[in-house]
Amino acid sequence: MASEVFFTDLRTGPGNNLLVKLENLVSTAGIGKIGFRDKFVAIKIHFGEYGNMAYLRPNYAAVIVRMIQNLGGKPFLTDANTLYSGSRSDAVGHLRTAMVNGFNRIATGCDVIIADGLRGNDERIIDVQGKYCPSPRIAAAIAEADIIISLNHFKGHEQAGFGGAVKNLGMGSGSVAGKREMHSTAQPVIDIANCTGCGVCEKHCAHDAVHVVDGKAAIDLEKCVGCGQCVAMCRRGGAVMGSTESCDILNFKIDEYAKAVLKGKPNFHISFIMNVSPECDCWGHNDAAIVPDLGIAASFDPVALDRACADLVNAAPTLRTGNELSDKEAACCSDGHHSGGDCCCHGGEGKSHPGHGGASDKFNFLHPDTNWSTGLDYAEQIGLGSNDYTLIRV
Template identity: 65%
Template sequence: METSKVYYTDLRTSPTSNLLDKMERLVKRAGIEQLPLKDSFVAIKIHFGEPGNLAYLRPNYAARMANLLRNNGAKPFLTDCNTLYSGRRANAVDHLQNAMENGYNPISAQCQVIIGDGLKGTDCREIPLNGEYCAAPKIGTAIADADIIISMNHFKGHEQAGFGGALKNLGMGCASVAGKLELHSASQPKIDTESCIGCNICVKHCAHDAVHLNAGRKAEIDYAKCVGCGQCVALCQYDGAIMGDEDTS
């Protein structure tokens, strides 16, 4: 396999060159205009940001990308799939409202916003890959139907993987709710009873009612209900909830 070329730029600007100009020059240098863009549906895979959070790409970057693609004859759209965990990105109605509040709408982003796996995360396509851990990932239909996919992502810290970036944006982000459940199936958390102080935070915030406190005021997980989303691990400040030995993240 040919070694990929990686292009970088810095954040320095001048009166005649802003950050959006630099991004456009960067992707052109990387060869975006060499793609078969004319009349192609181009999915710009992006993270619309959690409600109340500011750690996401500004919509004007997406708008510049959409305009560049459209000027080359493409039909671009912004997309992401629903989340496995409960929240305002778990269904298309709330997800779109959240995207609009964070500035991703047809006016500011200058292209349509489509939730990749539909209203409840059930609209998906199985893509046979014969992978070791996942033989046929379940990908949101709008993304699977696209002719070209472009990843626009920020980097973020993650309690299991260290950092999430382009690979997570595509590998996990393009999966439907059912696909995310399958990908998390080997990463169910467990309770370290010595560290658990019975604070009840994991019980309150488990969207699937899979955690409860036992008679000894220690958390217990009902694995018949647990979907492996890792929310309890992320919330626990005392390392009472940790990822299990079979975690493949």
């Protein structure tokens, strides 16, 4: 049976602004069916790395907070500390970053709790008998909440293909040790031909795993935890993911972690298909959006929600105002090896780029070592949700 995914576009008018539309969407999707009375409600959200401006506006979180409070719940905004260096690698910096980005009691109407504590060690082990992660290590405040609500910024991701509801739940809710477990088989490699020895990867590696030797970067795989910070920081394609297989396993682990987060708990999910940047909000920058802002979607099924959001983005036109996707499409069309209907970036056979995926799948075209679809297929296989959905426009 197809899951219901509710969607509203971003057209507004007097008395019907985006905050009103969000509340109407969530109400119509049935969030009120959850029994919130006197329950602790973890609103899982990404507060945005300092300097990254693609994160969700706190105004949207405030709408959901108020709705839950009106239904008798006890909501709190939450996320877990990061594995890589940055402004959110411990609770002190994480809280400061959340405050700077507008997530505070005054703006949102509830408090922020960093779910895995000061250093990322406050965790609970949840048995899901997973193939890759039998007992995920979930940040304590999320594990102990009665109800899970996810607010997701839908965008590209250099290791998972895209980041949506499942990744926000799985990777985002893991303790630091849990994130290390998920990333352990997703180690990047250095493409020597593209590496210029600039040292940006060495500078930003939190684990002393990357060093420039004889003008080229080298990764110490004994120290590398697979966090992917070098991939995100490199602008020249010098640091890349090792293989599609390693990215697939990362997605499978994220699925199992998401299953642990939701195990036995009422849950609901809201995704904002806005400012669809090519990479994650974890980095201290965000590149230009690749498609126009499309809308907001909501569902009780995180897998169906992610599938619907991916379909909406892939059906949308690429913005031609200068972004990573349009640059790559332009390079693909002008490489001199093919043209017109056979061009991989226009959904053709892609003869010059076998396995390239084409811009009919924008995320795989941006990050060709990833295959987000296999992640959703595995999520369905383990009972996290369904790839079958009905889109209901509100």
